[in-house]
Amino acid sequence: MKQKERKAGQKKTSGPSGESRRDNRASRPPKPVARPAAARETVREAAAPAAVERLLTARSGERPAERVPVILDSLGAGDFHLIDSGDGQKLEQYGPYRIIRPEAQALWQPSLPSHVWEKVDAVFTGDTDEEGTGRWRFPKAALGETWPLNLLGVDFLGRFTSFRHVGVFPEQIVHWSWMKDHVERAGRPLKVLNLFGYTGVASLVAAAAGAEVTHVDASKKAIGWARENQALGRMEKLPIRWICEDAMKFILREERRGSQYDIILTDPPKFGRGPNGEVWHLFEHLPLMLDVCREILSPQAVGLVLTAYSIRASFYSIHELMRETMRGAGGVVESGELVIREAGLDGKTPGRALSTSLFSRWVPK
Numbered sequence: 001m002k003q004k005e006r007k008a009g010q011k012k013t014s015g016p017s018g019e020s021r022r023d024n025r026a027s028r029p030p031k032p033v034a035r036p037a038a039a040r041e042t043v044r045e046a047a048a049p050a051a052v053e054r055l056l057t058a059r060s061g062e063r064p065a066e067r068v069p070v071i072l073d074s075l076g077a078g079d080f081h082l083i084d085s086g087d088g089q090k091l092e093q094y095g096p097y098r099i100i101r102p103e104a105q106a107l108w109q110p111s112l113p114s115h116v117w118e119k120v121d122a123v124f125t126g127d128t129d130e131e132g133t134g135r136w137r138f139p140k141a142a143l144g145e146t147w148p149l150n151l152l153g154v155d156f157l158g159r160f161t162s163f164r165h166v167g168v169f170p171e172q173i174v175h176w177s178w179m180k181d182h183v184e185r186a187g188r189p190l191k192v193l194n195l196f197g198y199t200g201v202a203s204l205v206a207a208a209a210g211a212e213v214t215h216v217d218a219s220k221k222a223i224g225w226a227r228e229n230q231a232l233g234r235m236e237k238l239p240i241r242w243i244c245e246d247a248m249k250f251i252l253r254e255e256r257r258g259s260q261y262d263i264i265l266t267d268p269p270k271f272g273r274g275p276n277g278e279v280w281h282l283f284e285h286l287p288l289m290l291d292v293c294r295e296i297l298s299p300q301a302v303g304l305v306l307t308a309y310s311i312r313a314s315f316y317s318i319h320e321l322m323r324e325t326m327r328g329a330g331g332v333v334e335s336g337e338l339v340i341r342e343a344g345l346d347g348k349t350p351g352r353a354l355s356t357s358l359f360s361r362w363v364p365k
């Protein structure tokens, strides 16, 4: 059994920010001696600052059963569908608007003729990096920054953002409808934690279905947009706590307080920053994040859902991490990819599958 030495938000003391973990490993202290088996064993450093003191828990017990590969395939829902893709781009329908955005995975050629691709309302041009700036071009008429959309019965605003996003990640629909079903069937108000919650569509879906929701995001702007979405759907009375905080810091505090959740959704970026400059680096911090998430799952938990949309990795990397994290908890870990299927101009004609992210989900059975 090992006590792992990786810590949350740990800052490097030298070297450029992109320096690899391999360099850090060289200076790690030796592994502590083995201890007797225990289902859960956490070691804390007494006087360390809050965000860096929590070490990984040494888990024992059987790994949960597994279901792999699971491909969660969506033809779209509500106001969204993928019309066509190809030549490094995708053509999407968001309510009244047809939109073209860069899509590196669309290596093939478009199915639909060029005149369809030419008659669009908005095209994202410029930098295609996740965090890169860029521009929107509106070939027909200048459009406002936002427009109303509906998914799974929830109203929210589509939004032309400078990072090529449109205020929603519709590939998440499959997780959101899974969550909605569970919340509706629970017979009690489930407690849902939505980490990296962005504009709050998942939080609104959960609350509309009857959950008590805690939504966490580091961006004040995103929280503001989420609140706007809540107001748009006249959902202000629903129990949602909007929290602008570093996700890791928040869950560490929840663990110390003994808070518990029935469903946790976590959809972290590869890199991110908390409001006070806390560093999130998926490959460094995901094991600890899942570890803490496990500790704050309630005994009647319905699921822990991880998506990873921005990393180059196999789904097995998050699958095996999830199974290790959930050792001794029983249940099943199912992992694979979220894909959006082309649905043609009518939204009903299945075409090619576009992979959008990896996912891994623990469920109790």
Ligand SMILES: C[S@@+](CC[C@H](N)C(=O)[O-])C[C@H]1O[C@@H](n2cnc3c(N)ncnc32)[C@H](O)[C@@H]1O
Residues within 6 Å of the ligand: 168, 169, 172, 195, 196, 197, 198, 199, 200, 201, 202, 216, 217, 218, 219, 222, 245, 246, 247, 248, 267, 268, 269, 271, 272, 273, 274, 278, 279, 280
């Ligand atoms: C791609 S979005 C997640 C999308 C969201 N799950 C959805 O489907 O609508 C990533 C979000 O993570 C947030 N973020 C980045 N670093 C963070 C951190 N350290 N703590 C909390 N949120 C963070 C960003 O502000 C952004 O809103």
